[in-house]
Amino acid sequence: MATLRDVAREAGVSVATASRAINGLGNVTAPTKAAVMAAVKKLNFVPHSGARSLTRRKTDTVGVILPDLFGEFFSEIIRGIDLVAHESGMHLLLGNMHGSTHETAAAIASMRGRVDGLLVMPPDLKPELLSDYLDPALPTVLLNYDAGSLDLPFVAVDNYRGAYAMTEALLARGARHVVHIAGPKHNRDARDRQRGFADAMAKIAGVRNPAILPGDFSEESGAKAARLLVEGQLPADAVFAANDQMAVGLIAGLAEVGKSVPGDLMVAGFDDIPLARHLNPSLSTMQVHIDRLGSTAMMMLLRILRGETLGAASATILTPALIARGTTGAMAQASGVHP
Amino acid sequence: MATLRDVAREAGVSVATASRAINGLGNVTAPTKAAVMAAVKKLNFVPHSGARSLTRRKTDTVGVILPDLFGEFFSEIIRGIDLVAHESGMHLLLGNMHGSTHETAAAIASMRGRVDGLLVMPPDLKPELLSDYLDPALPTVLLNYDAGSLDLPFVAVDNYRGAYAMTEALLARGARHVVHIAGPKHNRDARDRQRGFADAMAKIAGVRNPAILPGDFSEESGAKAARLLVEGQLPADAVFAANDQMAVGLIAGLAEVGKSVPGDLMVAGFDDIPLARHLNPSLSTMQVHIDRLGSTAMMMLLRILRGETLGAASATILTPALIARGTTGAMAQASGVHP
DNA sequence: TTTTCCCGTGTAACCGGTTACTCTGTGAAC
């Protein structure tokens, strides 16, 4: 592979001049520049980004550290990030942290010298721990994580208000006994959604201890909730699952025991996964623009890298939108095709 | 940020010794090593990967260049790659090529000095062009692309045999008039699937010019095909869509005009997207393990990087599996929950 | 004509690590 020295020799100039010509800096006459460019072509020279980033002290790369994610979520976040990154000529260095806290630390450490900034979606670990791992000198934006005590910029989804709004909507459609299927206990999103549900039940319906079934965001746990619901003979005219996956499992489970949706029970989910609108009846849910989570965070990071101060914009909350569909009695849409 | 020089000074040794101690190379006494490690802890030193890769001439990173992909496909490939990469301590540098040929070249060029190898999924461009962009010195494995003339290692899905098998299955279930909905004209996968369909029709059913409707892999084009089918009064008792998305649109379109599946018509797709098994009736399709596309390619690349020669393994073909479900009259499965 | 200034270019230091080679001192072999 040709180096800048080779190009300079070929063009009969010094490396400094070659470098200037290639990077379009001033102080190079047209003929000189032409000679350098000819040498570049001839030798098929491509600058070595690694070497360049060493002196420039910037890599034009941002590190993205995500936990193990389920398909749709993952790709949408990346898509959102990439969209913005690509516009600014930035590269994305992926670093999944596969579960363990130890790996998180390793993933972050291994980014030093490779990236100009970091987008981190921490799993459910404590802020104090996180701050131990993060390099304060490296601009960092957190994804879906309100750092609280740490004053790191972040983008998060307002799970609380989303759940509140959905519960409110179910009650408004006439439900009296709304049951919630919760997500994993240690999961922040799940906890916030549960709080939103409970608060809405308390404030709007005056119900202090609404029924809450355990779940773990999986389809299976939704189906299991259906059995619990029926066998336990819980009074229920609506079920609000903490995510769509569980709602899907729930509906299948209810169908098996002959309960109809929304006839016997209304059902609602959260996330608006693509499958939601294809179900029959289609699933009512809270729409979260996951890609915006990524693109917004990336934009924030870019601004920090440009030296701008974010101020109030350093905490961005995305509010999910209510999508009323068939499972809450809205008119069933023609499934399949939507412009 | 502390550098190796700082650590060396703090520990009272030379940079060479510090480097050896940190990297666990021999020729360092225990006390010396301990002193260095203490300095590392104290100064919170993290080696600068960029600098290290410059001298080592390896980056422990592989570049992944993918075209603009639809969600599921993208995340599954990445997941497969990451799975293997992570095990070997490799990083992933993402470089989407958003369409244009020019961008592809730029994406590949910008990888020089950043990566040890490349995984490239070329869009539908010609092999000759591709070889112009690729650096012969950089180990490269192609994804879903039979390089043909180029002797680059690749992993591909056997779309031809998959389509052949599905067509065969439809005929075996008693279909006489099978209609194909094709994918985008310039798309390799789509063309191979169409060939497989046409060949199966010719060889098994003796049909020379089977009906083929245009499509572009989108749901909309599937719905449009449904209209064409009904309005054109094509004789048809089975429709084989070149991918699941179109099959989904098709089924919705058929439902609108009162055609039942599989009663009036059997329907089959290709890919086995997650939605497929959730439809009612569930969609028969060819299962492609997209994640294996990624993991297999990554394994091949790792072997090349280790200096092994692949030999026959340099061309890996993944054969999709037939999944018979409700839309071809197989017993409808309880939708929603599957272990 | 002399001085000043600036433009185009070259020299060399530097980014932060790695490593070939050198040097020193100790214990084993003679």
Add this chain to the structure above:
DNA sequence: GTTCACAGAGTAACCGGTTACACGGGAAAA
């Protein structure tokens, strides 16, 4: 008591770019 081998540590070159600074020469200013 030499000589030799070798382990432990240091010096400095090097990876491939960027860039501060120096330098020479021609045009403009005096």
